[in-house]
Amino acid sequence: MRLIRATLAAIVAGLLVLLVPAQPAWAHAKLLTTDPADGATVGAPLAAVTFTFNEMVKQQFSTVVVTGADGASYSDGAPTSVDKTLTQPVKPLPNGAVRVAWRTVSVDGHPIEGQFTFTSAAAPTSGAPSPTPTSAPATVAADPASGDDDSGRSGVVWLVLGGVAVVLVLAGGAVWWRRRSATG
CATH class of the missing domain: 1.10.287 (Helix Hairpins)
Structure with missing residues (x-):
């Protein structure tokens, strides 16, 4: 016995x-807030779009595409990650609807993605270069190495x-x- x-x-x-x-290890990062918020109207010129997650994300696998109403991409360089915040610099935005599509990877390797929209009511400063419109809508590139977790x-x-x-x-x-x- x-x-x-x-x-x-x-x-x-x-x-x-x-x-x-x-x-x-099965817990994945979750998006807590964005700035600007989904559905918000922004009246002042915007320098960046920020994402706050409940845990850190992998900067090297993060992609953010900011697309204006004219179909042009307004992302300005690569996003940066500090602690639980991911920041995507943007070029001066035209007035109208702005679509933000994002994709990143949790520290556990799980890919997460999403999108939201806001309205820009602040015309870009005069003399600022206007980005070249793209022929196809911007998409968030997939990382084939990440796979399906x-x-x-x-x-x-x-x-x-x-x-x-x-x-x-x-x-x-x-x-x-x-x-x-x-x-x-």
Whole structure:
């Protein structure tokens, strides 16, 4: 009976070691706020669009495309990430609807993306160069290396469940072997 209790305690401890640390790795970054906010009207010239997440994101995999009502891209260089904030500098925006499409990667490797719109009511300063309109709507480039994290997560779940099954089979075999040796 003592062997069975010890085996069960070892199995429970093994399961806790396997499962408890794995849960935080499944948490993905979530967008908390944007500046300007979705649906907002901006009356002053805007220098950047900022995103605030609940955790840090990977700057090297971040893309932000800011498109004016004229179909031109107004993103000015690459976005930068500091702590939980991603910032995309923008060129002077024309009046009208502005679409912001973004894509980034959580620290756990999960790609996240989204889009929102706001209205610019501040004409660009005179003498500012106007960007060249693009022939096609701007899109956020996908990172083919990031893949779909859901399949990776299910692989981890199956790996953990397989490990648990192996531990249970081995423990059952050890109990059976011990009982067989004690009776014979």
